[in-house]
Amino acid sequence: MPEAPKQPQKPTEYEYDVAEKNKKTLHFIEDVTANADQVQKRVLAEILSRNAHVEYLKRNGLNGHTDRETFKKIMPVITYEDIQPDITRIANCDKSPILCSQPISEFLTSSGTSGGERKLMPTIEEELGRRSLLYSLLMPVMSQFVPGLDKGKGMYFLFIKSEAKTPGGLVARPVLTSYYKSNHFKNRPYDPYTNYTSPNETILCLDSYQSMYSQMLCGLCQNKEVLRVGAVFASGFIRAIRFLEKHSTLLCKDIRTGTLNPKITDPSVREAVMKILKPDPKLADFIEAECSRESWQGIITRLWPNTKYVDVIVTGTMSQYIPTLDYYSNGLPLVCTMYASSECYFGVNLNPLCKPSEVSYTLIPNMAYFEFLPVQRNNGGINSISMPKSLNEKEQQELVDLVDVKVGQEYELVVTTYAGLYRYRVGDVLRVAGFKNNAPKFNFICRKNVVLSIDSDKTDEVELQNAVKNAVTHLMPFDAHLTEYTSYADTTTIPGHYVLFWELNVNGSTPIPPSVFEDCCLTIEESLNTVYRQNRVCESIGPLEIKIVEAGTFDKLMDYAISLGASINQYKTPRCVKFAPIVELLNSRVVSSNFSPKCPKWTAGHKQWNNMN
Ligand code: AMP
Secondary structure, three states: OOOOOOOOOOHHHHOOOHHHHHHHHHHHHHHHHHOHHHHHHHHHHHHHHHOOOOHHHHHOOOOOOOOHHHHHHHOOOEOHHHHHHHHHHHHOOOOOOOOOOOOOOEEEEEEEEEOOEEEEEEEOOOHHHHHHHHHHHHHHHHHOOOOOHHHOEEEEEOOOOOOEEOOOOOEEEOHHHHHHHOHHHHOOOOOHHHOEOOOHHHHOOOOHHHHHHHHHHHHHHOHHHEEEEEEEEHHHHHHHHHHHHHHHHHHHHHHHHOOOOOOOOOHHHHHHHHOOOOOOHHHHHHHHHHHOOOOOOOHHHHHOOOOOEEEEEOOHHHHHHHHHHHHHHOOOOEEOOEEEOOOOEEEEOOOOOOOHHHOOEEEOOOOOEEEEEEOOOOOOHHHOOOOOOOOOHHHHHOOEEHHHOOOOOEEEEEEEOOOOOOOEEEEEEEEEEEEEOOEEEEEEEEEOOEEEOOOOOOEEHHHHHHHHHHHHHHHHHHOEEEEEEEEEEEOOOOOOEEEEEEEEEEOOOOOOOHHHHHHHHHHHHHHOOHHHHHHHHOOOOOOOEEEEEOOOHHHHHHHHHHHOOOOOOOOOOOOOOOOHHHHHHHHOOEEEEEEOOOOOOOOOOOOOOOEOO
């Protein structure tokens, strides 16, 4: 994620002393990591004393205690489902202090889902300051490795998404939408590190075509000034390149003539873009020539020749996009700067030029109180089909504090936040890579249970299984049965899409027409969660594909797994495959390929709420 403005500044600080400010920030990082344990103790005491009288803590019998020992003994380790009734009350207008003594300012809609709907994370006004603080660490860290970044601009493709209102009138929206619409972002004082090619108006335009078009146009017009490029996730940046591929003729026309595409109708966007757009036939010719070359290899370095790195998250499932980014950027460093969520912003990468496979994030101890649940992984067991299991008393005691984690060990992250989550399981699995002073650095390993992901969607095995179950009803009239299936996130297409490999046992004599498989594709899409469907509607995910494979294919798959050392007794068909030879094996036995004929239905907000847009 790109960096945000520094904390509000006095006017005298406009005479910028970048070096001095960077030094202060780095000193802050030294300080909080050296005193990680003391900071964590203080953070927990602060959260618990402020919220001593909230219903949730009283209900659990914490009785105003603020020490770690009592907290760990008394408070349960929970998942979203445990507090869902409380969240529903807040959403329905109960203003009493249920989770937090401060008023809930809005809900942040997580890309994690529960019962097919986005999770709602309550937040409070002051959390915006904490998010800004984490953003403000990023560029001082970066500038230790890449000097001169204050001398140019960042071309970041940033977007807002639609909002909904809860029945009680609270806004529910993604955390970045909340951040970009806040004064912390919109009215940021001048800072060379938050100097972007995209005017705020283009970022704050809800229409995704107008937003992307105008951001790309402004990025192209200022191409020589751009020193770094990026988006939040790798998938978003690749989408922007794809957009350029599709719309380069129109973009070049605008640059040549200095007039703006009439499809950009938002008056504030037009006004902001027109301040940047000047007729520049030479630049238009140059861009046109580069875009019409057969190969798009290195297009980023060709069009934005001063770019030093690509700032996108490529850890976790986003690692599938590394080859594509390497191709477009001619191997520029791919920089993952931070690790964050709707629940809480967690940490930063203190060695941003490291290889993507070595990225580690140092959790910043004053963001929240962090605990770690040791995870044992056997045969990829984390992703096996299971509901998140609740912990018994002994397991609850096994959670370790931030400074006590062990190098090499994997843990599930558990947070207690200022906004009123107590011992909440985030669902991410992290591995300790080392320490920065006394604060651990973590590799992001995976999100628990997620098998398929293209963009912000996170589909688990249970959802996939239910969706497939719904779809196979279309096969009944043909006396056909699904004998085995697996899935694959295909990111070789742009946008990427879900592929399901199906092996059938057909008893009926009537051949199954392609339209039936298309219906199956659509039923699966309709059955998947709201984040998947939203991504489909805004074209961040392509149509789902079902590939029918020859009879016997899944036996071959098992033979192959056994040849690689899997035990015959324990072999289970994986519900998702990633290993290239296995994908190749499946692809070599495809007899027909079928795509979803249209987008699944999606509306903003939870099913039962009114739409704000
Ligand atoms: P959301 O709650 O929708 O904001 O999504 C937050 C989740 O995105 C985290 O819990 C992670 O699973 C994932 N995520 C965020 N930052 C990173 C990162 N730097 N690397 C890998 N996954 C990330």
